[in-house]
Structure formats: structure tokens, C-alpha cells
Amino acid sequence: MENEGKTVLITGVSKGLGIELCTKFLDNNWKVFGISRTKTEEIIRLQKSYEDRFSWKSYDLADTDNLKQFFNELIDKEALNAYVNNAAVAYDDIITNVQLDPLIHMYKVNVFSPIMLTKFVLRNMLLHNVMGSIVHLSSISVHTGYKGLAMYASTKGALEAFSKNTAREWGERKIRSNCLVAGFMETEMSSSLTPDQKNRIYQRTSLKIPTEKSSVASMVYFLCTQEASSITGQNIFVDSGTI
Amino acid sequence: MESKLLEIFNVVLRNRGRSEVSQLTENTHLRSDLGLDSLDLAELTVRIESEYGIDIFEEGIVNTVGEIVNKLNALK
Ligand SMILES: NC(=O)c1ccc[n+]([C@@H]2O[C@H](COP(=O)([O-])OP(=O)(O)OC[C@H]3O[C@@H](n4cnc5c(N)ncnc54)[C@H](OP(=O)(O)O)[C@@H]3O)[C@@H](O)[C@H]2O)c1
Numbered sequence: 001m002e003n004e005g006k007t008v009l010i011t012g013v014s015k016g017l018g019i020e021l022c023t024k025f026l027d028n029n030w031k032v033f034g035i036s037r038t039k040t041e042e043i044i045r046l047q048k049s050y051e052d053r054f055s056w057k058s059y060d061l062a063d064t065d066n067l068k069q070f071f072n073e074l075i076d077k078e079a080l081n082a083y084v085n086n087a088a089v090a091y092d093d094i095i096t097n098v099q100l101d102p103l104i105h106m107y108k109v110n111v112f113s114p115i116m117l118t119k120f121v122l123r124n125m126l127l128h129n130v131m132g133s134i135v136h137l138s139s140i141s142v143h144t145g146y147k148g149l150a151m152y153a154s155t156k157g158a159l160e161a162f163s164k165n166t167a168r169e170w171g172e173r174k175i176r177s178n179c180l181v182a183g184f185m186e187t188e189m190s191s192s193l194t195p196d197q198k199n200r201i202y203q204r205t206s207l208k209i210p211t212e213k214s215s216v217a218s219m220v221y222f223l224c225t226q227e228a229s230s231i232t233g234q235n236i237f238v239d240s241g242t243i
Numbered sequence: 244m245e246s247k248l249l250e251i252f253n254v255v256l257r258n259r260g261r262s263e264v265s266q267l268t269e270n271t272h273l274r275s276d277l278g279l280d281s282l283d284l285a286e287l288t289v290r291i292e293s294e295y296g297i298d299i300f301e302e303g304i305v306n307t308v309g310e311i312v313n314k315l316n317a318l319k
Contacts, residue, residue: 123289129258173282 003029007080008224009121011061011114012087014040016187017137020217021084026050028221033074035059036087061087061113062105071120079128082224083121085114085136085159090189092148103151110155115162122170131174133224136163137216138179140239144204160235167233176232178223183211183239206241248315251290252308255283269309291315 008025012018014036025032026046034056036043046054057074061067091106118134125132138160141153159179166177184190184201193201202208216238222228223236253263261278273279279287288300291311299305299314 123285123292126286126289127293170282 001029005031006082007031007033007078008082008084009033009035009075009080009117010084010086011035011117013046013056014038014043016189017182017185017213017216018086019046020213021086021220022046022054024214024217024221025224026053029053030081031055031078033057033078033080035061035074062108064108064112064116067113067116068120071117075120075124079130080121080124080132081130082133082135083117084220084224085117085134088137088155088189090149090152092152092192094148095150098151106151106155110152111158111162114159118162118166122166122175125175126173131229132176133228134163134166134175134177135220135223136160136177136179137220138181138235140181140183140237140242143181143237144242146201163235164233171232176223176228178228178231178233179235180216180220180223181235181237181239182216183237183242185211185213185216187213202240204242205239206243209240211238211240245315247294248291248312251287251294252277254290255279255287258286259283267308269307269312271308272306273308274306 006029008030010018010021010025010032013022013034018036019042022032022034031053032055034043034054037058037060039056039058043056047056055074057070059070088110089106091102114136121132121134136159138156139153141149142157142160163177163179170177183205184198190198202210219236219238223231249267252267256263256277264277271277273284284300288298292298295315295318297314297318299311305311
């Protein structure tokens with residue numbers, strides 16, 4: 001069967017885009033290792049529907065100290081073909097109000113843990129001679145400024161730089177790394193925006209509508225497949241054509 | 244020299260399309276004698292960790308085969 005035995009690690013699978021990503025990979029016969037803090041109804045549903053191909057474990061990615069042990073327990077001896085860094089938090093406020101503690105928390109979840117996980121993923125791929133693919137979820141806020149998103153956007157900018165350099169460093173081993181730059185999607189992350197704020201954001205896109213989660217998930221999936229074998233070190237925009 | 248360790252070195256050399264070695268001495272230098280670069284050394288570390296459960300580069304740079312053997316012996 002096509003893709004049989006292919007495996008992916010996806011973070012932030014309990015809601016929003018994470019569910020969509022899991023479903024996309026599972027429907028294409030991949031085995032999915034999923035991480036989030038909470039076990040939602042959707043997680044339980046995926047566990048029921050895909051039993052042996054969906055392996056979920058709870059972890060708080062703000063805990064950077066126990067990540068190695070957790071990774072080893074979750075992945076065990078399996079070879080990984082792909083890693084999708086999807087979990088993130090958005091700490092939004094104007095810069096004059098920024099507080100260090102929530103800023104550090106956001107950097108742990110959005111940047112430090114993903115960098116450490118990339119270390120473990122690359123080592124896994126080296127051990128198993130896998131020409132794997134890494135995809136980080138970035139945000140259009142890196143490229144188009146939005147009031148209140150400076151701190152959040154800075155974490156995604158860090159990931160874009162990290163991804164570009166990962167691609168350069170590991171390209172000769174045929175390990176690829178890309179960023180998927182997503183536009184505003186209707187998920188819990190954007191739920192604190194007022195309808196008026198949302199509308200203004202959508203007016204700044206060519207399509208004038210929110211970015212579809214399914215469109216983002218399909219592109220992430222494509223980047224993890226062999227068909228994307230010549231694509232690395234790129235930022236791919238799936239954002240309703242932000243202008 | 245344990246044959247398991249020798250085999251790990253040879254897997255790394257083979258993966259880089261280099262010729263295998265039949266023996267290693269304590270003084271064999273990883274970079275200048277075996278021609279391993281930093282990515283090769285990363286692969287070597289990972290394979291040794293998988294076999295022996297120790298990350299040989301965790302506490303700094305390792306230059307020779309002897310230094311690796313010492314770290315592995317310290318485990319016993
Ligand atoms: N929504 C947007 O408009 C938008 C736009 C551009 C980019 N993005 C990016 O797209 C990705 C998905 O976003 P989304 O909209 O789906 O967000 P979401 O609905 O808020 O989901 C975030 C996911 O991350 C997990 N997560 C958060 N903190 C965590 C922690 N400390 N440890 C482990 N998991 C944690 C959450 O699980 P638990 O809460 O169960 O831990 C959840 O599964 C993110 O990287 C986001 O930055 C989103």
C-alpha cells in the first residue's frame with residue numbers, strides 16, 4: 001500500500017489545524033505520532049478510527065527539560081520520515097505592555113522545544129538513514145505587520161531563520177526543511193479577534209476570506225512527500241493571497 | 244577494540260561512500276585519519292548512542308578513537 005510504514009511526528013494535535021493535519025496524514029496511510037497537552041474528543045475519535053496508526057501522548061512543550069526522555073518514549077525505535085512543528089501559543093499585546101514571563105513561556109513552546117525536537121528528529125533520521133522532511137508552521141504576521149502580534153511574530157521569524165539554516169546544514173544528507181506561512185485561519189488561536197478585526201485582516205487578502213485549514217494541511221502534507229523532493233529552505237505561503 | 248564499535252565506524256564510512264577500515268587504534272584521529280566531517284561525526288554519535296546509550300559529544304569535543312573508547316569504558 002502506498003505510504004505504508006511512513007511516519008510523522010506532529011505537535012499540537014488536539015484542535016485547530018492539528019486535527020486537520022493528523023487526518024490528512026492518516027487518510028494517506030501514514031502513522032502519526034501526536035503531541036498536545038489535552039486529550040480532546042477529536043483525539044479520542046482519531047484513536048478509535050485509526051487505532052494502531054495514531055499514537056498520542058500528552059506533553060507540555062513549555063517543559064524543555066524532559067523533552068528528550070519524552071521523545072524517546074513516544075517514538076521508541078521507529079524511524080521518522082517527517083516532523084510537523086504545529087503547536088504554538090500566541091501571546092498578543094502591544095509592545096509597551098510586554099511581560100517577560102509570558103514571553104519566555106511562548107518562546108519555550110514556539111521556539112525552544114521545536115529546536116530541541118528538531119535535534120532529536122534529525123538524529124532519528126540519521127540513525128535510520130531517512131531522507132526526511134521538516135515543516136514548521138509560520139505565520140503571515142512575520143511578513144505583514146499586525147498590531148499586537150509583534151512578540152508572537154518574532155517567534156515565527158525565529159523559526160523561519162532556523163528552518164532556512166536547517167535546510168542548508170542537512171541538505172547534503174537529503175533532509176529537507178520548509179516553513180508553511182499560514183494566513184489567518186478560523187481556529188481558537190484567532191478566536192479572540194473581534195468580527196471587525198477579522199474583517200480588516202481578510203480585506204488585506206486577495207481572496208478576502210480566511211485561510212482554509214484544509215488547504216494548509218494539504219500543502220504541509222505535500223511538503224512531506226517524495227513529490228516535494230526538490231523543495232527545501234523555502235517559505236511557502238498559504239494565506240488567501242495576503243497583499 | 245570492540246568489533247561492534249569498528250562496525251559502527253564502517254557503517255558511517257560506507258554511508259559516505261568511503262572505504263572501510265579493518266582496524267582502529269586509540270590514536271586514530273576522527274577527522275584527519277578517517278576524514279569524518281561534522282555531519283559524519285553527528286551520525287557516528289547517534290549510532291554510538293543507539294548502541295551504548297551514551298552521547299559522546301555531550302561534554303565537548305572528541306578527537307580520537309581512544310577518547311571514545313575511554314567514554315565507553317567509563318560506562319562499565
Ligand atoms: N490560527 C491562525 O490564524 C494561524 C495563522 C498563522 C499561523 N498559525 C499557526 O498554525 C499553527 C496551528 O495553529 P491553530 O490555529 O491550529 O492553533 P490552536 O487552535 O490554538 O491549536 C494549538 C495547538 O497547539 C497545542 N499547544 C499549545 N500549547 C502547547 C503546549 N504548551 N504543549 C503542547 N501543545 C501545545 C494545543 O494543544 P493543547 O492546548 O491541548 O496543549 C493545540 O493542539 C500554529 O503554529 C500557529 O501559530 C495559525
